[in-house]
Amino acid sequence: MITISKFYITTPIYYANDKLHIGHATSNVIADVLARWHRLIGDDVFFVTGSDEHGEKIEKSAAAAGMQNIDFVDYEVRKFKELWQRLNISNDCFIRTTEKAHEEAVKAFIEIIGRNQDIYKAKYSGWYCVHEETFWTELELKNGKCPECGREVKILEEDAYFFRLGKYQGRLLEFYNKNSFVLPPYRQKEMFNRIAGGLRDISITRPSVKWAIKFPLDQDQYIYVWVDALVNYLSALGWPNGANFKRFWPPDVHVIGKDINWFHSVVWPALLMSSGLQLPSTILATGFWTVNNEKMSKSKGNVVDPIALIDKYSADALRYFLIREKGTGEDGSFSEDAFIARINGELVADLGNLVYRVLTLAEKAGEDAKFEGRNELGKKLEMEKLEKSMEGIDINSGLNAIWQFIREANKYVNENKAWALHGAELSNALYNLLEACRVISILIYPFMPETGEKIAAQLGAKIEFRQCAFSPDGKFSGKIKKGGYLFKKIKV
Numbered sequence: 001m002i003t004i005s006k007f008y009i010t011t012p013i014y015y016a017n018d019k020l021h022i023g024h025a026t027s028n029v030i031a032d033v034l035a036r037w038h039r040l041i042g043d044d045v046f047f048v049t050g051s052d053e054h055g056e057k058i059e060k061s062a063a064a065a066g067m068q069n070i071d072f073v074d075y076e077v078r079k080f081k082e083l084w085q086r087l088n089i090s091n092d093c094f095i096r097t098t099e100k101a102h103e104e105a106v107k108a109f110i111e112i113i114g115r116n117q118d119i120y121k122a123k124y125s126g127w128y129c130v131h132e133e134t135f136w137t138e139l140e141l142k143n144g145k146c147p148e149c150g151r152e153v154k155i156l157e158e159d160a161y162f163f164r165l166g167k168y169q170g171r172l173l174e175f176y177n178k179n180s181f182v183l184p185p186y187r188q189k190e191m192f193n194r195i196a197g198g199l200r201d202i203s204i205t206r207p208s209v210k211w212a213i214k215f216p217l218d219q220d221q222y223i224y225v226w227v228d229a230l231v232n233y234l235s236a237l238g239w240p241n242g243a244n245f246k247r248f249w250p251p252d253v254h255v256i257g258k259d260i261n262w263f264h265s266v267v268w269p270a271l272l273m274s275s276g277l278q279l280p281s282t283i284l285a286t287g288f289w290t291v292n293n294e295k296m297s298k299s300k301g302n303v304v305d306p307i308a309l310i311d312k313y314s315a316d317a318l319r320y321f322l323i324r325e326k327g328t329g330e331d332g333s334f335s336e337d338a339f340i341a342r343i344n345g346e347l348v349a350d351l352g353n354l355v356y357r358v359l360t361l362a363e364k365a366g367e368d369a370k371f372e373g374r375n376e377l378g379k380k381l382e383m384e385k386l387e388k389s390m391e392g393i394d395i396n397s398g399l400n401a402i403w404q405f406i407r408e409a410n411k412y413v414n415e416n417k418a419w420a421l422h423g424a425e426l427s428n429a430l431y432n433l434l435e436a437c438r439v440i441s442i443l444i445y446p447f448m449p450e451t452g453e454k455i456a457a458q459l460g461a462k463i464e465f466r467q468c469a470f471s472p473d474g475k476f477s478g479k480i481k482k483g484g485y486l487f488k489k490i491k492v
């Protein structure tokens with residue numbers, strides 16, 4: 001196993017105009033599980049999430065709400081922070097693109113690229129959609145309308161500054177050939193093909209959008225919101241100065257949504273190549289949720305609010321479902337029925353039931369009972385497979401491996417008829433089962449931190465990775481303090 005001593009992980013910074021739904025929550029939970037896992041195994045972790053706060057859409061929304069731009073984003077960002085707190089997201093930094101230090105970092109970044117002759121002025125003309133703040137080519141339009149949102153587009157011609165993306169085609173192809181960069185692998189192939197198909201230079205400034213960072217090379221221009229946003233991964237570390245930059249750069253994982261894969265997997269590496277900075281190791285482009293097999297959209301009114309689900313079912317249950325229900329990076333289908341089925345069938349019937357019956361037996365064995373025996377159950381835990389999955393950023397497989405072990409532990413109770421055992425046989429069975437629960441409390445902690453802590457507390461044990469194996473002396477040495485049920489069964 002490769003041990004990384006530092007681990008820098010980021011989520012997308014969400015647009016301050018967005019109403020955060022389970023898709024955003026999934027990206028942040030994936031990043032949080034990975035951050036917690038790496039802290040657990042002893043790595044030096046830095047975990048960033050944040051908000052993307054400039055652009056025309058923000059100006060419009062603020063005006064519609066009768067608010068100043070900055071008051072509008074302040075208000076929206078408070079809701080982001082509340083959600084991440086409710087979901088137990090353990091980010092070390094929340095970066096806002098309206099912070100002075102971020103704005104300075106963006107200007108410094110542009111200046112470096114300019115010095116490297118990668119920026120030039122030209123006329124930009126194209127079909128423009130206000131909603132995505134994006135220009136489209138004639139070919140990309142769908143029935144003459146925006147291919148992304150279906151809204152009307154208008155021809156816009158303006159002075160702009162361009163980044164020489166085309167110049168980096170060869171280096172990007174070489175980089176893609178040498179590295180497994182984008183996950184899942186078919187998304188790497190998709191990006192590779194697009195790079196191979198040719199890269200056009202891209203405009204990085206706008207003259208008209210005022211709610212943006214001033215372009216340092218021309219006072220009449222403003223920096224495009226997506227360039228501004230990408231630099232957050234640097235500014236969050238205090239770049240160009242700052243000890244954190246030296247300590248954590250380059251990023252180990254950028255968790256993103258598949259809709260912004262192009263910017264992260266093609267444009268961002270090219271910008272970094274131009275600036276002479278090291279490239280990130282991995283881009284995890286996650287898929288989307290459909291809701292009852294329909295695309296989630298504001299117009300359909302089927303956007304799933306994570307806060308409502310946390311209120312109803314708990315943060316851990318939601319974290320569990322978002323990771324367990326679909327392959328890491330894949331698309332998935334959300335339904336409340338499927339969610340309840342996993343709560344009742346897995347959180348209650350597998351994990352909750354295991355912990356409750358094992359602690360009941362241990363308590364019944366009495367104050368002076370010894371829990372000693374030979375390791376029988378520990379061999380069922382596929383630790384190597386689990387560690388490999390987590391290293392490979394396949395946390396869905398990691399969670400599946402943990403769940404397999406939970407089911408093995410329940411099977412052990414049944415096959416040994418643990419409730420009917422006495423003396424040395426009971427002591428042996430409880431040694432195995434209590435150690436299993438203790439190891440499970442450590443392993444599920446990154447996925448469900450509150451539940452991991454609750455189980456550890458009932459066992460008088462600690463969440464420590466170096467103790468994440470059956471004790472070699474054949475003794476369980478915790479202190480039993482049985483609690484209530486970990487999860488409540490949902491009536492259907």
Ligand SMILES: [Zn+2]
Nearest residue numbers: 129131146149
């Ligand atoms: Zn559009």
